[in-house]
Amino acid sequence: MEKKLFPTQASDYDLLEEIGRGAFAVVYRAICKPLNQTVAVKCLDLDSCNSNLTNVYAEAQLMSLVDHPNIIKSYCSFIVDHFLWVVMPYMDGGSCLHIMKIRYPEGLPEPMIAVILKETLKGLDYLHRQQQIHRDVKAGNILIDTSGAVKLGDFGTSACMFNRGDRERCRKTVTGSPCWMAPEMLEERYGYDTSADIWSFGITALELAHGHAPFSKFPPQKVLLMTLTSAAPCLNPDKDKNFSKGFKDVVNLCLNKEPSKRPTTEKLLKLSYFKQTKFNSTLVQKLLNGLGPLWEREKILRDKDAALLASKKSAFLQEEEKSRNEYKRGVSCWNFDIESLKDEAATIHDDDTSVVSEIDPVSVNAPNQDEVVLREGGEVRQRLILNKIYFRKPFEREPQQFGRFGVFDGDLELESPGWHVVRPVKNSEDARLPTIDEDKGRTGSTEKGLDNFDSPTSSLIMDGPAGDHLKRYEDDKEYKRTILSLEQKYKDNPLSSRYDSAVQSRDAELREMDPGLLPSKSGVSCAPASNLAPQLKTLLLQTAKQYEVLADLLRIASPGEAMSMPLCTMHSEGPSGQCSEVSNLALEPDLNTRHQIHELQIKIASLTHELTFVKQRNMQLERQLNALYNKQEEERIKQEAEKY
Numbered sequence: 040m041e042k043k044l045f046p047t048q049a050s051d052y053d054l055l056e057e058i059g060r061g062a063f064a065v066v067y068r069a070i071c072k073p074l075n076q077t078v079a080v081k082c083l084d085l086d087s088c089n090s091n092l093t094n095v096y097a098e099a100q101l102m103s104l105v106d107h108p109n110i111i112k113s114y115c116s117f118i119v120d121h122f123l124w125v126v127m128p129y130m131d132g133g134s135c136l137h138i139m140k141i142r143y144p145e146g147l148p149e150p151m152i153a154v155i156l157k158e159t160l161k162g163l164d165y166l167h168r169q170q171q172i173h174r175d176v177k178a179g180n181i182l183i184d185t186s187g188a189v190k191l192g193d194f195g196t197s198a199c200m201f202n203r204g205d206r207e208r209c210r211k212t213v214t215g216s217p218c219w220m221a222p223e224m225l226e227e228r229y230g231y232d233t234s235a236d237i238w239s240f241g242i243t244a245l246e247l248a249h250g251h252a253p254f255s256k257f258p259p260q261k262v263l264l265m266t267l268t269s270a271a272p273c274l275n276p277d278k279d280k281n282f283s284k285g286f287k288d289v290v291n292l293c294l295n296k297e298p299s300k301r302p303t304t305e306k307l308l309k310l311s312y313f314k315q316t317k318f319n320s321t322l323v324q325k326l327l328n329g330l331g332p333l334w335e336r337e338k339i340l341r342d343k344d345a346a347l348l349a350s351k352k353s354a355f356l357q358e359e360e361k362s363r364n365e366y367k368r369g370v371s372c373w374n375f376d377i378e379s380l381k382d383e384a385a386t387i388h389d390d391d392t393s394v395v396s397e398i399d400p401v402s403v404n405a406p407n408q409d410e411v412v413l414r415e416g417g418e419v420r421q422r423l424i425l426n427k428i429y430f431r432k433p434f435e436r437e438p439q440q441f442g443r444f445g446v447f448d449g450d451l452e453l454e455s456p457g458w459h460v461v462r463p464v465k466n467s468e469d470a471r472l473p474t475i476d477e478d479k480g481r482t483g484s485t486e487k488g489l490d491n492f493d494s495p496t497s498s499l500i501m502d503g504p505a506g507d508h509l510k511r512y513e514d515d516k517e518y519k520r521t522i523l524s525l526e527q528k529y530k531d532n533p534l535s536s537r538y539d540s541a542v543q544s545r546d547a548e549l550r551e552m553d554p555g556l557l558p559s560k561s562g563v564s565c566a567p568a569s570n571l572a573p574q575l576k577t578l579l580l581q582t583a584k585q586y587e588v589l590a591d592l593l594r595i596a597s598p599g600e601a602m603s604m605p606l607c608t609m610h611s612e613g614p615s616g617q618c619s620e621v622s623n624l625a626l627e628p629d630l631n632t633r634h635q636i637h638e639l640q641i642k643i644a645s646l647t648h649e650l651t652f653v654k655q656r657n658m659q660l661e662r663q664l665n666a667l668y669n670k671q672e673e674e675r676i677k678q679e680a681e682k683y
């Protein structure tokens with residue numbers, strides 16, 4: 040069949056309706072005008088996604104090399120502003136998750152599950168043979184169309200393991216959706232391989248059977264904990280009586296906590312359960328019978344979610360109150376002690392709803408939340424579905440940790456200071472932390488200096504201009520102390536790998552509160568240019584302060600003489616205490632001084648400009664390198680394919 044060449048210019052595509060939304064991307068039905076073909080275009084926001092451009096681009100390129108009927112390939116991908124557009128075949132049935140939400144909330148009938156699983160398995164088998172890990176196998180990524188085709192999509196998060204030796208074959212990065220993640224993916228010290236996909240495949244089987252993944256209603260920290268410490272999920276012998284033994288065996292085989300004991304895709308395909316399952320397009324088409332167009336269904340679901348969100352808002356306020364009361368009782372809400380987390384997790388019931396809150400733009404790390412609404416000037420700018428777990432690299436803006444993460448354009452943080460959401464750390468057992476003072480009926484402390492401490496800390500500590508009930512971050516002594524106490528407490532903890540993350544996160548946060556508190560790390564060179572602005576402003580302030588000192592010295596040297604040096608004052612705005620403005624209070628600076636200040640400002644502007652330019656150039660070079668690398672890979676794959 041002749042290979043069509045898809046154009047790589049945005050103007051060649053008409054974006055029509057929105058047909059889906061992921062953590063960092065919106066997917067549209069679109070028309071490729073020169074080819075007059077309906078396609079799906081995934082617009083991935085490069086600014087808010089947590090991966091570096093090179094990886095994203097490499098993975099998008101990789102997607103275009105895929106050639107299997109059960110895997111969605113990309114026709115092409117290109118950059119439009121700060122978005123990566125990935126052009127793919129349009130799957131007009133949508134995802135299995137989508138269909139379950141609309142029509143099968145309790146799960147699909149087994150014959151349909153068997154067909155869907157087998158087709159997915161064939162696609163996964165192809166990827167594994169190419170030595171790739173998908174890393175995001177779930178019903179939301181299994182797409183179907185009206186011809187009855189079943190395809191596994193979105194392996195933008197997958198990692199290429201081509202021929203890079205065994206060390207590289209075990210990935211150390213963590214990306215994925217908590218409920219589907221294999222236990223070894225959560226333990227940073229262990230790598231993981233293709234068997235992690237087999238675990239996710241087993242979870243997907245349960246998801247298709249029940250309409251939702253096991254633990255999906257729990258907050259992510261509980262999901263993590265249960266995945267690590269509880270027995271592997273399985274079918275319920277009472278509730279799931281109707282499922283065949285073959286299906287139960289598949290689930291049990293895949294959900295083995297020991298990765299090496301899980302079957303390979305090849306072995307699974309040889310099971311009689313899958314051998315007997317024949318592809319049946321009519322069965323798949325039946326799933327879509329009577330359903331409206333995908334974009335209309337998508338809209339119905341979006342509206343439903345919005346209504347749910349509104350109802351959850353009040354739940355959040357209650358949760359706030361509950362959490363505050365718990366705090367007053369000295370209940371630990373967040374720590375890394377696995378046993379207490381276990382107990383805590385056990386108190387969360389199946390019907391617990393996740394917390395939803397509204398906060399202003401910037402970066403968000405909200406371990407207890409499903410979704411946050413980002414507003415600017417009262418307008419909703421973006422809704423972030425916090426459904427992923429990321430371990431951020433040390434040089435990146437956010438601390439390393441696990442939790443639900445959403446990141447909004449960091450530059451906005453400077454322009455419109457808003458909520459700053461940080462991780463809560465509380466522990467009543469630590470003597471240095473505030474405890475209940477029964478007599479006084481308020482929070483007290485056993486340590487001197489904290490007697491007046493009165494923190495109505497909720498399950499999240501927030502910092503922002505509004506909300507009197509929330510404590511300002513930089514004043515939060517308890518937070519600083521608690522974080523420091525973590526260091527002592529978890530040194531010998533079995534989760535000591537988490538300890539490093541906690542320390543790094545502590546350092547990052549303390550540095551943000553007060554740049555002088557900790558020595559700055561060397562080699563931190565990857566900050567965005569916009570992040571430099573406060574530092575440059577600080578430099579400007581320092582220079583101005585030097586004038587001040589000079590003026591004082593001159594005053595001492597020649598008392599009685601009128602001084603014409605500027606008297607500068609620091610306006611502390613952010614938690615870091617960086618100055619935002621240098622202003623004259625009493626004395627007007629002379630012309631020369633003003634001129635120098637002006638020159639400094641010009642230098643700063645030009646430096647910022649230069650930095651932006653270098654950054655762009657860097658990105659360009661990265662892209663070129665990538666293209667080169669991908670070309671080589673393509674050739675290598677071709678050669679390998681020829682060998683077969």
Ligand SMILES: Nc1ncnc2c1ncn2[C@@H]1O[C@H](COP(=O)(O)OP(=O)(O)OP(=O)(O)O)[C@@H](O)[C@H]1O
Pocket residue numbers: 058059060061062063064065066079081111127128129130131133134137175179180182192193216426427
């Ligand atoms: N080629 C496609 N055809 C039709 N619908 C699609 C296509 N690709 C994606 N979708 C829809 O868009 C939704 C969002 O896709 P996307 O890959 O961005 O996110 P996701 O995998 O659901 O979430 P995440 O960002 O967590 O990976 C999917 O769940 C699916 O319903």
